[in-house]
Amino acid sequence: xxxxxxxxxxxxxxxxxxxxxxxxxxxxxxxxxxxxxxxxxxxxxxxxxxxxxxxxxxxxxxxxxxxxxxxxxxxxxxxxxxxxxxxxxxxxxxxxxxxxxxxxxxxxxxxxxxxxxxxxxxxxxxxxxxxxxxxxxxxxxxxxxxxxxxxxxxxxxxxxxxxxxxxxxxxxxxxxxxxxxxxxxxxxxxxxxxxxxxxxxxxxxxxxxxxxxxxxxxxxxxxxxxxxxxxxxxxxxxxxxxxxxxxxxxxxxxxxxxxxxxxxxxxxxxxxxxxxxxxxxxxxxxxxxxxxxxxxxxxxxxxxxxxxxxxxxxxxxxxxxxxxxxxxxxxxxxxxxxxxxxxxxxxxxxxxxxxxxxxxxxxxxxxxxxxxxxxxxxxxxxxxxxxxxxxxxxxxxxxxxxxxxxxxxxxxxxxxxxxxxxxxxxxxxxxxxxxxxxxxxxxxxxxxxxxxxxxxxxxxxxxxxxxx
Ligand code: NAI
Numbered sequence: 001x002x003x004x005x006x007x008x009x010x011x012x013x014x015x016x017x018x019x020x021x022x023x024x025x026x027x028x029x030x031x032x033x034x035x036x037x038x039x040x041x042x043x044x045x046x047x048x049x050x051x052x053x054x055x056x057x058x059x060x061x062x063x064x065x066x067x068x069x070x071x072x073x074x075x076x077x078x079x080x081x082x083x084x085x086x087x088x089x090x091x092x093x094x095x096x097x098x099x100x101x102x103x104x105x106x107x108x109x110x111x112x113x114x115x116x117x118x119x120x121x122x123x124x125x126x127x128x129x130x131x132x133x134x135x136x137x138x139x140x141x142x143x144x145x146x147x148x149x150x151x152x153x154x155x156x157x158x159x160x161x162x163x164x165x166x167x168x169x170x171x172x173x174x175x176x177x178x179x180x181x182x183x184x185x186x187x188x189x190x191x192x193x194x195x196x197x198x199x200x201x202x203x204x205x206x207x208x209x210x211x212x213x214x215x216x217x218x219x220x221x222x223x224x225x226x227x228x229x230x231x232x233x234x235x236x237x238x239x240x241x242x243x244x245x246x247x248x249x250x251x252x253x254x255x256x257x258x259x260x261x262x263x264x265x266x267x268x269x270x271x272x273x274x275x276x277x278x279x280x281x282x283x284x285x286x287x288x289x290x291x292x293x294x295x296x297x298x299x300x301x302x303x304x305x306x307x308x309x310x311x312x313x314x315x316x317x318x319x320x321x322x323x324x325x326x327x328x329x330x331x332x333x334x335x336x337x338x339x340x341x342x343x344x345x346x347x348x349x350x351x352x353x354x355x356x357x358x359x360x361x362x363x364x365x366x367x368x369x370x371x372x373x374x375x376x377x378x379x380x381x382x383x384x385x386x387x388x389x390x391x392x393x394x395x396x397x398x399x400x401x402x403x404x405x406x407x408x409x410x411x412x413x414x415x416x417x418x419x420x421x422x423x424x425x426x427x428x429x430x431x432x433x434x435x436x437x438x439x440x441x442x443x444x445x446x447x448x449x450x451x452x453x454x455x456x457x458x459x460x461x462x463x464x465x466x467x468x
Contacts, residue, residue, distance in 0.1 A: 002027075003137070006114075008143055009114075010109070011144045013323075014330065015037055015102075019101055019102075023334075030110070031134075034111075038095045040144055045165065052083065055086055055087070057356050069393065080173065117133070144277075145321055147164040147275060153240060155242045161268055163270050163271070168270045175267035180203045180270045183207070184272060187272035202266075203233050204239055215361060215412070217414070218415075225397070236257060237262075240261065248265060248268070250265055275315065278315070303336065311337070313332075319346065325344070350362040356418070357394065357418045361414045363413060364412040378461065379462070381454075381459075383418070386453045397415070397418070400415070401458055408461075410435055413457075423451055437462045438462045438463075441462055
């Protein structure tokens with residue numbers, strides 16, 4: 001069979017690329033090894049975790065967040081099976097949504113393991129072992145990433161006691177003690193879910209701060225909030241062993257700076273120490289596709305690999321492992337393959353941690369600006385001085401602006417607070433248009449809204465905030 005484009009992988013990168021390519025008039029096929037479309041994000045990642053984050057937050061709110069608002073209710077009862085049912089139904093409707101979009105856009109799909117055979121040739125092997133060959137002018141590798149495990153430590157994940165994010169969204173009961181290895185995004189999101197449902201949660205993190213790579217101010221404030229919520233942290237602690245012990249597991253860690261090892265007992269251990277590009281069984285070596293030193297498919301600025309007509313996007317190439325980065329690359333590569341000028345602005349890719357409160361960020365952190373020797377000015381505004389936040393008892397956190405000291409062009413915005421993941425897009429649009437803190441500070445904001453804190457932080461950057 002002959003196609004203009006064959007995409008291997010139907011995660012946010014692959015399926016969005018397929019839709020865009022079809023919209024641009026190309027004949028498209030997608031190869032997917034799972035029985036459902038949507039990749040890690042829709043099946044076992046972003047979507048199910050958000051369903052659990054929402055449901056667990058409702059439970060936590062009902063447990064201890066309502067009395068102070070004058071709403072007295074009896075202690076809520078957790079029905080974990082039903083909560084998991086909500087998660088499964090959410091996944092089902094999302095993956096079916098992708099199937100519907102494929103049909104609507106006349107995209108062919110093949111369920112099976114895709115393999116790149118070289119220029120313009122791909123094979124797909126189904127569950128029945130049968131292999132068929134397909135031909136296409138262009139091939140897009142969008143195979144995503146997989147759990148990386150702990151570097152240098154052998155861990156046997158059974159997804160029941162020692163789990164990755166896949167097991168952490170499907171536990172059958174609330175663990176008494178959950179130990180999370182890695183204080184990154186997955187560890188804090190999934191740690192939050194189980195802490196809200198009643199687990200004692202201990203996060204063991206190698207670095208001396210959680211959310212490495214995020215603005216330090218934000219990470220510090222966020223950690224304080226999580227400690228108030230009951231989470232425990234062991235920072236600067238390197239996990240050197242995780243093994244099953246009785247019905248649970250033991251986690252051994254030692255101070256990064258040197259010192260004695262300690263052991264923590266847990267019912268469940270979540271390994272959240274990063275992800276790695278997924279290229280297994282793709283036949284890239286035989287096809288001559290070059291990988292970089294970290295196992296990622298090497299591409300040029302137009303997502304082209306070294307093999308003519310073979311492109312790659314998403315987690316399997318360099319850059320942040322984020323669904324929306326993959327989606328934007330999917331659109332860009334579809335445009336490029338259709339002869340248009342596809343482009344992604346990597347300076348304006350928001351990052352969100354979907355905890356309560358949320359953490360959101362776009363552009364440079366203060367640490368990055370310092371390291372780059374860029375002269376900047378900063379403006380900050382706390383939600384405790386925002387009327388709407390007080391009315392909603394959501395006054396934890398702040399907004400921080402970083403702008404060029406001379407031109408006032410906004411270089412980074414960082415928010416920790418209720419709804420940060422929505423508010424950050426006001427900063428993203430501003431930055432996409434090369435806006436200044438004055439541009440935002442002079443934009444009328446509805447009152448009373450949390451977003452007024454964003455405006456106040458902008459005012460604090462080029463002039464003075466009004467309400468503090
Ligand atoms: P991560 O890279 O965000 O965090 C891993 C953490 O583990 C790091 O802080 C690292 O210092 C620590 N670590 C590594 N080895 C260790 C050891 N031996 N002992 C103690 N700590 C150790 O990785 P994570 O959380 O697994 O997420 C994987 C990817 O998925 C990330 O790229 C993330 O951006 C993405 N993701 C994004 C989400 C979002 O945008 N909301 C949600 C979930 C995942």
